[in-house]
Amino acid sequence: MSTAQQTVxxxxxxxxxxxxxxxxxxxxxxLIWVPLLVFAAAWVIAxxxxxxxxAVAGGQTEPIYTGAANAPLWTLVAMAAYAASxxxxxxxxxxxxxxxxxxGVFLAFGLVSLAFGAAFALGAGVERLTGGFGLExxxxxxxxxTQGAGGVxxxxxxxxxxxxxxxxxxxxxxxxxxxxxxxxxxVVIIGLVIILLGAxxxxxQNSGWATVWRWFVExxxxxxxxxxxxxxxxxxxxxxxxxxxxxxx
Amino acid sequence: xxxxTASTAIQVSGVSRRYxxxxxxxxxxxxxxxDQIHGLLGRNGAxxxxxxxxxxxxxxxxxxxxxxxxxxxxxxxxxxxxxxxVREDQRYIDDSLAKHAFKAAAAAFPxxxxxxxxxxxxxxxxxQKTRIKKMSRGQRSAVGVIIGLASRxxxxxxxxxxxxxxxxxxxxxxxxxxxxxxEHPRTIVLSSHLIDExxxxxxxxxxxxxxxxxxDEPVEDLRGRAVTLVGKAEAVAEISAGREVLQHEEMxxxxxxxVLGALSEAERQRIKDLELDMIPVxxxxxxxxxxxxxxxxxxxxxxxxxxxxxxx
Numbered sequence: 366m367s368t369a370q371q372t373v374x375x376x377x378x379x380x381x382x383x384x385x386x387x388x389x390x391x392x393x394x395x396l397i398w399v400p401l402l403v404f405a406a407a408w409v410i411a412x413x414x415x416x417x418x419x420a421v422a423g424g425q426t427e428p429i430y431t432g433a434a435n436a437p438l439w440t441l442v443a444m445a446a447y448a449a450s451x452x453x454x455x456x457x458x459x460x461x462x463x464x465x466x467x468x469g470v471f472l473a474f475g476l477v478s479l480a481f482g483a484a485f486a487l488g489a490g491v492e493r494l495t496g497g498f499g500l501e502x503x504x505x506x507x508x509x510x511t512q513g514a515g516g517v518x519x520x521x522x523x524x525x526x527x528x529x530x531x532x533x534x535x536x537x538x539x540x541x542x543x544x545x546x547x548x549x550x551x552v553v554i555i556g557l558v559i560i561l562l563g564a565x566x567x568x569x570q571n572s573g574w575a576t577v578w579r580w581f582v583e584x585x586x587x588x589x590x591x592x593x594x595x596x597x598x599x600x601x602x603x604x605x606x607x608x609x610x611x612x613x614x
Numbered sequence: 615x616x617x618x619t620a621s622t623a624i625q626v627s628g629v630s631r632r633y634x635x636x637x638x639x640x641x642x643x644x645x646x647x648x649d650q651i652h653g654l655l656g657r658n659g660a661x662x663x664x665x666x667x668x669x670x671x672x673x674x675x676x677x678x679x680x681x682x683x684x685x686x687x688x689x690x691x692x693x694x695x696x697x698x699x700v701r702e703d704q705r706y707i708d709d710s711l712a713k714h715a716f717k718a719a720a721a722a723f724p725x726x727x728x729x730x731x732x733x734x735x736x737x738x739x740x741x742q743k744t745r746i747k748k749m750s751r752g753q754r755s756a757v758g759v760i761i762g763l764a765s766r767x768x769x770x771x772x773x774x775x776x777x778x779x780x781x782x783x784x785x786x787x788x789x790x791x792x793x794x795x796x797e798h799p800r801t802i803v804l805s806s807h808l809i810d811e812x813x814x815x816x817x818x819x820x821x822x823x824x825x826x827x828x829x830d831e832p833v834e835d836l837r838g839r840a841v842t843l844v845g846k847a848e849a850v851a852e853i854s855a856g857r858e859v860l861q862h863e864e865m866x867x868x869x870x871x872x873v874l875g876a877l878s879e880a881e882r883q884r885i886k887d888l889e890l891d892m893i894p895v896x897x898x899x900x901x902x903x904x905x906x907x908x909x910x911x912x913x914x915x916x917x918x919x920x921x922x923x924x925x926x
Contacts, residue, residue: 376691376692376695376724377691378690378691378692379691380691381691381695381721381722383721384718384721384722387718387721388718388721388722391707391710391714391715391717391718392707392708392709392710392714394709395707395709447708451705451706451707451708452707454704454705455704455705455706455707455715455718457670457672458698458699458700458701458704458758458761459718459719459722459723460670460694460695460696460697460698460699460722460723460767461694461722462671462689462690462691462694463689464689464691465691609689610674612667612672612673613672613701613705
């Protein structure tokens with residue numbers, strides 16, 4: 366179509382993506398303040414436990430590697446599911462197409478994931494510089510994440526990629542629940558379990574576990590982060606397919 | 615049909631919507647003219663919300679098609695920003711305040727007016743610091759009504775806007791709606807079962823029952839289409855002879871008959887001579903009579919009688 370044919374108020378079909386993106390931050394507690402709170406709390410608690418161990422053990426102990434960094438990650442997954450179930454009906458009242466809504470969600474979750482990855486890398490950097498606050502308590506600077514190519518930055522990249530995938534996965538369950546009955550949700554869960562079991566059996570039958578483990582060992586945090594692109598694209602496409610036929614009522 | 619003078623904003627053609635065991639809409643064909651206020655009337659469960667959901671692409675038909683400004687609205691960002699449909703039971707973002715909802719709406723609707731929104735917030739005395747989920751029913755309804763009005767969307771649906779609003783707030787809504795409509799004409803669809811309450815607002819009436827369109831006419835054509843005569847039975851019988859009688863009651867020698875069809879000047883004179891009382895039939899009663907007559911089964915009868923009771 367030539368531009369002359371277009372009326373003055375003709376808009377791009379993607380003109381409302383920035384607004385759909387901002388929709389996710391309408392109530393900033395959901396994707397910003399609560400995850401930040403959990404992030405800070407998990408870190409403080411982990412370091413606090415380290416201080417306590419030092420006090421009890423009386424002096425030098427082995428370095429402590431904790432899984433506290435999981436806490437903000439799973440908080441974000443829960444918040445992503447929550448956001449989907451609450452912003453979707455409202456986005457319908459605001460007359461967003463489902464496509465624009467999903468793109469907005471993807472961009473918002475993407476930004477949050479990048480922020481999480483950056484915070485992860487920053488935390489790892491601080492721990493590296495201070496030797497785990499002089500106590501050797503590590504929440505982020507975990508050797509298997511930060512010793513490969515790219516160092517702490519690669520750990521941040523993997524954290525960001527994993528975070529985006531898990532957030533879209535949390536979103537998937539919430540949207541699926543909107544679309545189908547609770548029975549169907551469980552059918553899907555059972556189906557996924559069967560597929561995973563089938564894959565595991567196939568690997569076992571072909572004595573392939575050694576190959577699988579070798580593959581993982583050969584990966585660095587950076588290359589794993591690169592591989593995350595595939596499941597992220599996959600789950601985003603699945604989410605759009607599910608939401609296309611979801612109703613807000 | 616009213617679509618002759620104005621152009622058509624919404625065209626619904628042969629739309630059916632079936633759920634597993636029920637048919638919510640049954641081959642509905644109806645159009646809504648541009649820049650008019652339409653009343654979409656029917657009892658709860660008649661198919662009003664389903665029809666509005668399909669027009670606004672929140673849901674989709676099992677069969678048939680919908681055109682909004684000539685385009686299919688589903689996943690169509692050229693048309694969707696021109697439509698606003700806040701459900702009666704609309705879900706908002708958890709923990710959000712009214713201002714959050716309005717900010718989001720302002721970003722979504724190109725014609726949004728903050729001036730109007732702020733005026734309405736003051737008019738409805740909407741609390742600023744109460745989370746929407748903690749609001750009263752009326753306050754929640756007001757949030758939806760404010761989004762609907764301030765969006766100034768080319769096509770705006772109000773889904774039972776009186777629900778939860780008290781009489782004063784309802785009047786306020788009707789006043790503001792008419793004021794803003796006069797300045798910014800647009801297509802408005804009011805869904806309701808309080809027919810008389812919105813009768814003075816709407817220019818066109820669409821009545822839906824059990825998933826079927828029973829009536830689609832300009833209000834003007836409906837007014838004066840029926841009259842109720844009260845007086846001596848034989849005098850009432852004289853006038854109503856040859857006319858379709860919608861309702862007839864007799865108490866002793868006094869009869870009360872609602873008849874269809876406009877009266878001629880001679881007939882009016884004769885009614886005077888016979889000392890009959892002539893009571894205009896309200897839109898609500900007319901719709902009840904017409905739909906009761908047209909309903910194939912007894913459903914519409916009980917349906918609209920209950921609507922009448924609710925109105926009282």
